[in-house]
Amino acid sequence: MDFVKKHPSLPAFIATLLIFTLAVTFLSEAYGTGTMSTSFVKTLGKTLCLALVAISMDLVWGYTGILSLGHFAFFGLGGYMIGMWLMFARTKLIVVESMAAADIPATAMEIKDAVGTQIFGVVGSSDFPLVWMFAHSFWAQIALVVLVPGLLALVFGWLAFRSRVTGVYLSILTQAMTLALSLYLFQNDSGLRGNNGLSGLQNLPGLDAVSQDAVSIWFFWASAFALLVTYLIANFVVSGKFGSVIRGIRDDEARVRFLGYSVEGFKLFVFVLTAIIAGIGGALYYPQAGIINPAEIAPIASIYLAVWVAIGGRGRIYGAVIGAGVVSLVSTYFTGGQAPNINLGFYTIKWVDWWQVLLGLSFVLVTLFAPKGIGGLFDLISGRLSPSRKGAPLGPDQGSLREQEAEK
Amino acid sequence: MSQLLEVSGVSVSFDGFKAINNLSFSIGPAEMRAIIGPNGAGKTTFMDIVTGKTKPDEGSVLWGDMSKNLIGMNEAKIARIGIGRKFQRPTVFEDQSVFENLLMAVKNDRSPWSVLFFKPKFKDLAKVEELASEIGLSDQLERKSGELSHGQKQWLEIGMLLAQDPQLLLVDEPAAGMTLGEREHTTDILKEAAKTRAVVVVEHDMDFVRRLECKVTVLHEGSVLAEGSLDHVTQNKDVIDVYLGR
Numbered sequence: 001m002d003f004v005k006k007h008p009s010l011p012a013f014i015a016t017l018l019i020f021t022l023a024v025t026f027l028s029e030a031y032g033t034g035t036m037s038t039s040f041v042k043t044l045g046k047t048l049c050l051a052l053v054a055i056s057m058d059l060v061w062g063y064t065g066i067l068s069l070g071h072f073a074f075f076g077l078g079g080y081m082i083g084m085w086l087m088f089a090r091t092k093l094i095v096v097e098s099m100a101a102a103d104i105p106a107t108a109m110e111i112k113d114a115v116g117t118q119i120f121g122v123v124g125s126s127d128f129p130l131v132w133m134f135a136h137s138f139w140a141q142i143a144l145v146v147l148v149p150g151l152l153a154l155v156f157g158w159l160a161f162r163s164r165v166t167g168v169y170l171s172i173l174t175q176a177m178t179l180a181l182s183l184y185l186f187q188n189d190s191g192l193r194g195n196n197g198l199s200g201l202q203n204l205p206g207l208d209a210v211s212q213d214a215v216s217i218w219f220f221w222a223s224a225f226a227l228l229v230t231y232l233i234a235n236f237v238v239s240g241k242f243g244s245v246i247r248g249i250r251d252d253e254a255r256v257r258f259l260g261y262s263v264e265g266f267k268l269f270v271f272v273l274t275a276i277i278a279g280i281g282g283a284l285y286y287p288q289a290g291i292i293n294p295a296e297i298a299p300i301a302s303i304y305l306a307v308w309v310a311i312g313g314r315g316r317i318y319g320a321v322i323g324a325g326v327v328s329l330v331s332t333y334f335t336g337g338q339a340p341n342i343n344l345g346f347y348t349i350k351w352v353d354w355w356q357v358l359l360g361l362s363f364v365l366v367t368l369f370a371p372k373g374i375g376g377l378f379d380l381i382s383g384r385l386s387p388s389r390k391g392a393p394l395g396p397d398q399g400s401l402r403e404q405e406a407e408k
Numbered sequence: 409m410s411q412l413l414e415v416s417g418v419s420v421s422f423d424g425f426k427a428i429n430n431l432s433f434s435i436g437p438a439e440m441r442a443i444i445g446p447n448g449a450g451k452t453t454f455m456d457i458v459t460g461k462t463k464p465d466e467g468s469v470l471w472g473d474m475s476k477n478l479i480g481m482n483e484a485k486i487a488r489i490g491i492g493r494k495f496q497r498p499t500v501f502e503d504q505s506v507f508e509n510l511l512m513a514v515k516n517d518r519s520p521w522s523v524l525f526f527k528p529k530f531k532d533l534a535k536v537e538e539l540a541s542e543i544g545l546s547d548q549l550e551r552k553s554g555e556l557s558h559g560q561k562q563w564l565e566i567g568m569l570l571a572q573d574p575q576l577l578l579v580d581e582p583a584a585g586m587t588l589g590e591r592e593h594t595t596d597i598l599k600e601a602a603k604t605r606a607v608v609v610v611e612h613d614m615d616f617v618r619r620l621e622c623k624v625t626v627l628h629e630g631s632v633l634a635e636g637s638l639d640h641v642t643q644n645k646d647v648i649d650v651y652l653g654r
Binding site: 074242244245247251252256257258260265266269 | 410459482483484485487488492493499500501502503508511512513519520523524526527528551561568572620
């Protein structure tokens, strides 16, 4: 109960998520009235995964003050890791089935070669690269979903934080990391099928008999559950002394250092933790999307992530969830061709093209006029207003609040 | 008596400008010391060197009975072995409550894992209460420290220093911007602290230094110009020339 008292947003969040999950289930084609199309269920499931990675962005940026513009690289890596198993296992089943018709039973080697040809034919190869060595094992690839993003974040973070790279320079470094990774994966000999990426991920091996209607709901449930767990973990991390220390690092890094805390250690901890959360998010997202290719981890994706968190309200976890949910659903609406074009007579505004301008504009407006983002609306309701100083410092020291303002 | 901190022959230059020039300084385990000197005398750079923020070009900084060399250690490690520092501008975490500020500073294991699973024990809470009453902020524990007055922030920062339970306190201009009453309270806090640990106060204000009733070190152009009681150094001809005479 103490925990709930410390986090008043927690019951509200759990209730909302539960009602949402039940509503979607009862409207779905597999378990409900069928009012909601399977593809929309998938969109919602994917949105939950994006909310999950937005939480990790909020932890690293909103709380610790590290503007990482590379967290989608970890998200994509998680997707690749689960995608390798999905593709391998399903291709193998198909190959074994087709070979069973032959007179002579196929040897293990023949099956492996045939699977290789099926998967890598598209990049002109038939051999399994080294990175696929665990692809046959579900549990090994699940472990890699956590290990690969975690290790990359550990090495990258250790090098960057140890040299005390901060602020915009760190952001640029993280952009360079995600760009380098996506360029590498674009190559055919990277071993992950180059720009074709991994596809057919929506088909779960051995479950061909189950329709996508049911599979989509299963993934939706899994995503909702993962989001809930992540939300609880994030709340635990930012409450208590750890939360104090990371917010301290955000506000005044040197002061934390002189208190005896190893700032680099804490940054690295948060960076790796959030990379792992992002990896898990990716592993749930891409089976719903069905395909992953290197374009998914292009630098722009990570920048979008920062935009979601900024619009939703950084420094509060539900803000990140709201931001990712709202922006990605609105984005689906505009880019999916559902939004009616606006005919101005001399020019027709096509939202598919103009959506990004709208998004950019709202980002700028939020940053300038509502730095608390959508999450700030809850402060408005609960009456926790901060004083409007119009940019002028008040109080005895710069930046301090006056008593009567603070009590408002 | 063995000294707590011994700085000897330290020099450091920035782009050819010698900020500290062959400086030697030492302080005992329970001693109050005031450092005065004109702007640019190297007072803050001296603190930077002791706390590990700046690496000297030459010289040694030895700490404690074991004569441990502090040069090359990082700031966090130096803070953990018992050197606390207060900055000139009050730097507290304004977005957090007074209680959170103090609890963060209370001496405990500081590694990420143990901080993550940290639960304040009775003695931690008692320590926070005790410090809060010492710095006169008992009624303000739940307030955001950003709302405090300038003087209260200065005290909070001193309280955070004491919470670390350091053996040496480096305090940079604690009385800057304080009212007379606040200054007196600050003097009391520092004098009380100096009974059990070493306190180094950098200050411009002569009246404040006089109230501390302690040995004074005068810095000028990066080295020690004079040392002794306040009356002794204020009668020193060199000191009058470079500092008081202006």
